[in-house]
């Protein structure tokens with residue numbers, strides 16, 4: 106992409122920000138010095154008419170971004186999920202962005218399907234209908250799979266969307282560089298790193314095979330979850346630019362009166378939203394990272410249905426255990442234990458004081474538990490926790506930020522269903538279930554068994570290893586005859602461990 110084209114995009118973006126009043130907000134977020142803000146105002150004023158007007162009904166920043174096009178909107182949406190980067194106020198303002206667009210023509214969707222699946226759309230699908238939803242990256246059509254007669258939802262990427270996004274993302278990097286150059290203070294916000302994060306998010310959404318595999322994995326994990334469902338992927342009708350899922354009928358989650366009228370128990374559904382999410386995060390370490398109402402449906406029998414698997418979060422098993430212990434500690438109001446967990450996990454750098462840290466944790470927990478149950482928020486607890494751990498020198502990790510962010514959304518959805526829902530009492534059984542399965546004696550035995558399996562794999566080589574160790578010990582010692590007695594405690598320990606592990610492996 107030529108520098109000229111990027112300069113043009115920079116000028117147009119700047120002028121649009123100026124015209125919509127978003128410039129001031131952005132300069133403030135970037136901590137621009139007053140002189141620069143004044144200069145921007147003076148220089149920007151004559152340029153403003155060159156910018157796009159946007160929709161005056163929107164707040165300045167969403168107004169500027171919607172005027173500039175889909176990639177900008179998507180960028181704003183992504184930033185709204187990163188309050189750690191743009192600050193809570195801007196994140197909240199950006200969260201009103203929705204990328205609902207006019208659908209592209211059905212004929213183009215059919216052409217795309219033919220190209221991707223290698224046969225005319227009419228041969229593969231019957232009753233291919235007009236788009237039910239259209240966003241910046243893709244749109245969804247209802248149809249019937251001719252081979253099985255099953256109703257399906259066909260998600261098709263917008264024609265040329267990869268190229269359009271690539272151009273805009275290129276311009277974003279250029280703008281980020283310019284900002285970093287002119288506003289050294291902005292480097293704290295790492296504009297280029299933010300662009301990289303965005304580019305990565307978009308890249309996964311631009312390949313529907315990744316969404317298909319996420320859906321399939323999520324479905325397999327949650328197969329036995331009560332009252333929860335994920336549509337099945339129709340693999341033979343899916344490719345990079347087309348994703349076909351089993352169609353699911355249900356009421357939109359946003360239509361609470363209709364859900365109630367259908368006879369669904371709202372309190373039960375509210376609890377299920379929270380518990381299902383937590384179970385996925387803790388038990389599977391694989392959770393839906395975009396659980397807003399538009400991506401959830403409720404079947405007539407009350408089953409909660411998840412859609413849209415473009416943003417998923419992963420947490421490794423170790424972090425899951427640490428987090429469950431932390432949540433459990435908070436639930437028990439055992440702040441010292443929570444502090445110990447942080448220290449044991451190495452989350453808090455050495456040299457910090459355990460008691461002081463526990464005190465800081467109490468300052469988070471007590472006010473929250475002192476509140477009326479309907480106002481207790483787990484998401485708030487997590488965000489306070491991140492603040493405190495950062496103060497004590499720990500860096501918050503991206504996967505936990507996504508977890509916290511999703512928890513905000515999940516709590517919001519749960520509250521629309523049952524304003525009185527008590528997050529903690531709802532979370533408790535899931536956390537305890539996980540603790541029981543992962544931290545009790547049964548779990549210890551399972552860990553031991555896994556260790557034994559690994560050791561057993563070395564089985565055929567063990568005699569050799571032991572013999573060599575013995576020989577080495579013998580050579581080192583002055584009296585070869587009582588070499589075994591001289592074995593270092595480490596080797597003795599290892600041998601005992603191996604023997605014990607072998608015994609366990611045999612028993613289990």
Ligand SMILES: Nc1ncnc2c1ncn2[C@@H]1O[C@H](COP(=O)(O)OP(=O)(O)O)[C@@H](O)[C@H]1O
Nearest residue numbers: 238240243245258336350351352353399412413
């Ligand atoms: N399997 C499905 N069955 C029924 N409707 C679906 C299905 N998948 C998607 N939809 C409809 O299409 C809309 C957009 O799909 P989604 O996957 O959320 O796309 P986007 O990534 O554009 O948000 C959903 O809100 C839902 O109404």
Ligand SMILES: [Mg+2]
Nearest residue numbers: 399400412413
């Ligand atoms: Mg969606």
